């Protein structure tokens with residue numbers, strides 16, 4: 001019989017990845033504790049806000065395959081929790097016709113039979129009268145892409161976890177990890193012992209890993225989340241079937257620009273640059289760089305003539321970025337009973353259900369159904385031995 005402070009598994013971090021992992025562990029009848037440093041819900045990490053894009057438009061086949069499973073698991077969670085988490089809107093992908101990144105993405109979708117519609121510069125305006133396609137650019141629509149409701153997801157997954165007997169302790173910061181066959185986890189409120197630990201701490205990952213003797217090559221980046229007001233309300237609204245969009249590269253920036261239809265704030269479209277400035281997650285609001293906003297203003301005024309080119313609302317969110325933009329899903333190199341899910345590099349939300357399954361499999365010593373070589377920690381070792 002385990003005491004109240006002993007668990008089969010402790011998960012650190014109640015963002016999207018930690019919450020789905022804890023849910024999977026509880027589903028497999030493991031006594032699981034989910035620890036969160038802030039009072040839930042909170043907006044200090046990477047998973048807050050109302051919406052995220054779900055798509056299969058990736059360059060790599062392995063992400064497309066993971067998304068096939070993820071879509072099924074999103075539907076399953078919607079049914080189990082009785083809430084709508086996904087809305088199909090399509091994803092408009094635009095990029096320079098001859099750009100490698102744009103072309104590979106298109107080919108990967110075609111190869112994997114993802115439903116899509118290719119547009120021409122001639123018919124683009126009929127489909128999207130309020131968007132101006134740049135000269136020399138091409139476009140297609142990934143039809144099954146859409147919007148995920150983020151805050152609602154966290155509430156649903158954490159609720160299902162608790163229904164399965166899982167314990168959430170929020171406002172409880174992990175202050176020390178002592179590895180061992182039973183890992184000792186000290187928090188601001190107590191001490192727990194667990195057979196297995198999953199670290200899903202988002203931007204705080206390296207702060208926690210110090211105790212376990214490693215550091216990963218992760219950069220924490222602050223993103224200015226900008227909302228742009230419509231000149232005529234409804235022109236880019238989710239209810240009018242305006243899609244999510246992705247501009248792979250353009251005159252304004254070599255970084256991607258992406259957006260979601262007006263949804264959370266009536267009459268405002270979310271458009272962001274997929275880049276920002278480095279920050280310490282505990283000092284996020286001291287990072288005030290707004291150079292990305294100037295890039296976005298140029299983009300909005302050229303490509304979205306129906307929006308005012310001054311953001312009406314600017315919020316903050318954090319990315320935790322790896323050197324190759326691929327995730328870390330692996331065992332700790334020195335301690336097999338510690339599993340790490342990190343470095344989601346600004347595109348991990350849509351994978352939440354499948355990441356939860358993978359981290360749970362790894363933690364229980366089971367073989368995940370995906371090839372995890374792109375996500376192994378040793379890929380960094382080969383490049384820079386001093387990082388580990």
Ligand SMILES: Cc1cc2nc3c(=O)[nH]c(=O)nc-3n(C[C@H](O)[C@H](O)[C@H](O)COP(=O)(O)OP(=O)(O)OC[C@H]3O[C@@H](n4cnc5c(N)ncnc54)[C@H](O)[C@@H]3O)c2cc1C
Nearest residue numbers: 013015017037045046047053174202204317344348349350
């Ligand atoms: C602006 C923006 C737009 C994005 N758009 C998309 C998109 O369209 N589609 C998509 O798929 N993805 C998108 N992403 C990426 C996606 O949101 C992230 O990849 C995902 O939310 C990462 O989740 P996480 O659980 O790893 O991190 P987090 O959500 O940050 O969760 C980590 C949690 O760990 C907790 N924690 C840390 N340290 C401790 C400690 N010591 N003790 C206790 N708790 C601790 C933190 O408080 C936090 O709650 C976007 C991200 C941003 C910022």
Ligand SMILES: O=C(O)[C@@H]1CCCC=N1
Nearest residue numbers: 053256258274346347348
């Ligand atoms: O993951 C996503 O879909 C978004 C859009 C592209 C850049 C990052 N996040």
